[in-house]
Amino acid sequence: MSEVFHRIRRLPPYVFAHIDPLKAKARADGVDIIDLGMGNPDMPTPDHIVAKLQETVKDPRTHRYSTSRGIPGLRKAQASYYGRRFGVKLNPDTQVVATLGSKEGFANMASAITAPGDVVLVPNPTYPIHSFGFIMSGGVVRSMPADPNEDFMRSLDRAVRHSIPKPIALVLNYPANPTAYTADLDFYTEVVKYCRANDIFILSDLAYSEIYFDEDAPPPSVLQVPGAIDISVEFTSMSKTYSMPGWRVGFAVGNERLIAALARVKSYLDYGAFTPIQVAAVAALNGSDDVISEVRKVYKNRRDVLVDSFARSGWDIPVPKATMFAWAPIPAQFAHMGSLEFAKLLIQETGVGVAPGVGFGEYGDQYIRLAFVENEQRIRQAARNVKKLLGGKGGQGNVVPLTA
Missing domain, CATH: 3.40.640.10 (Type I PLP-dependent aspartate aminotransferase-like (Major domain))
Structure with a gap:
């Protein structure tokens, strides 16, 4: 009776189950986690x-x-x-x-x-x-x-x-x-x-x-x-x-x-x-489509801030034409780690939560997904935190522990 059920056996371990405990521990330790991982809209319903x-x-x-x-x-x-x-x-x-x-x-x-x-x-x-x-x-x-x-x-x-x-x-x-x-x-x-x-x-x-x-x-x-x-x-x-x-x-x-x-x-x-x-x-x-236009405007502003601020921090991110996500190649100096380990590193060293690309299929393992679910100020702060890891535009980057 201890065997894993057939349908459950067909499901691989949920990748995000490796990330969530790290975020929870960091928060418990007093770290301000800027979570760009889950596509969970933060704007109120109209x-x-x-x-x-x-x-x-x-x-x-x-x-x-x-x-x-x-x-x-x-x-x-x-x-x-x-x-x-x-x-x-x-x-x-x-x-x-x-x-x-x-x-x-x-x-x-x-x-x-x-x-x-x-x-x-x-x-x-x-x-x-x-x-x-x-x-x-x-x-x-x-x-x-x-x-x-x-x-x-x-x-x-x-x-x-x-x-x-x-x-x-x-x-x-x-x-x-x-x-x-x-x-x-x-x-x-x-x-x-x-x-x-x-x-x-x-x-x-x-x-x-x-x-x-x-x-x-x-x-x-x-x-x-x-x-x-x-x-x-x-x-x-x-x-x-x-x-x-x-x-x-x-x-x-x-x-x-x-x-x-x-x-x-x-x-x-x-x-x-x-x-x-x-x-x-x-x-x-x-009802009116104005509420949809407002939501779209917020995500566009956040997209622009994220792409610009992360580029100045040393991480060039392609500009998405749609959705509430950016699909970002792992920076070259960390590409060997794969997306899961890099996502863990970001939480531990920068306090920034992201979604590892491998969670969406093996062909996503060289990418990270970032969701536009924090306001512009928080996104800029995330970019400043990431800069500590990447070393800024053109830098090689050094791992600098994040202080609570």
């Missing part, structure tokens, strides 16, 4: 959304079980959002399901469509649930490039031709977590054409659809491609767009067959989010 929750929760009728698919008003609001934002028409009754965050929706979709041994093509590096949702469901994951460049389609074709059995699904994630890569409609068009020809489902994670920094190039939806809805489901989240991470509201939209499969699995597992939360989410989706 007032009108909170007010709608408070208003609705006073009605005792809303205290009963809700519905796992999401209340009709919420599904209609999400369908309306897709119409306004992407020009995509959705039937809220058959093509929209509300989920307990996009992460839960993705995991349950994997459970709904995966048979033991099924092959799924997943970017590497990528958000962990994209891989482990299928691994926990008995599937086999084959890595794909994360960057939607000219090599992607060649890699896709090679993966399909050399996979036995043939892959059942391809995961896409743009704007991407952790890499912040973005994709355009031409890329989606090519991918949809290929997947339709080869009977491969597309599962698109669009959680960062509204966190972008080029106002002239908002991220598209794969469902904008003609015929994409025949094979595709897309997942979105209100966590970042409206600073509602703890509310756990997300959506899956698209192909009716896939949505029905997800809804059936969910019907056995949950009764949906608390009804007042869903009503408040309707108020968010049907």
Whole structure:
């Protein structure tokens, strides 16, 4: 009875479990940890959304079980959002399901469509649930490039031709977590054409659809491609767009067959989010887009401060076009350590918490993910702390213990 359960055996040790105790110990020792590790939005949920929750929760009728698919008003609001934002028409009754965050929706979709041994093509590096949702469901994951460049389609074709059995699904994630890569409609068009020809489902994670920094190039939806809805489901989240991470509201939209499969699995597992939360989410989706613009502005300012201040401290970080993350190569003098050991070093010697790239896949091990979840002053302080380790612009760097 002491053996590890089968599904648990298939999961590797959680990388961040090595980091969290170090941060906790440092805090206990009086160190001010500037935590850029977890993508946990720090901005408050807009007032009108909170007010709608408070208003609705006073009605005792809303205290009963809700519905796992999401209340009709919420599904209609999400369908309306897709119409306004992407020009995509959705039937809220058959093509929209509300989920307990996009992460839960993705995991349950994997459970709904995966048979033991099924092959799924997943970017590497990528958000962990994209891989482990299928691994926990008995599937086999084959890595794909994360960057939607000219090599992607060649890699896709090679993966399909050399996979036995043939892959059942391809995961896409743009704007991407952790890499912040973005994709355009031409890329989606090519991918949809290929997947339709080869009977491969597309599962698109669009959680960062509204966190972008080029106002002239908002991220598209794969469902904008003609015929994409025949094979595709897309997942979105209100966590970042409206600073509602703890509310756990997300959506899956698209192909009716896939949505029905997800809804059936969910019907056995949950009764949906608390009804007042869903009503408040309707108020968010049907309200002014000004709150989204404000969130976007805050993240853009933080991005600019982080890139500038870290560059002056000796760490050149590529400028992300979208998301709330920077995907930063480990500085050359520390590259031999790998991302986990370098992340530990940063906590111990600078008091700065980051996410090691290996936590998102083995091909991320030479990178660190930094989240824009501290204000500009704190980000500048993090850069000054890191400068002690790196030695400033062009320096070789010396390890200088951080004093509490």
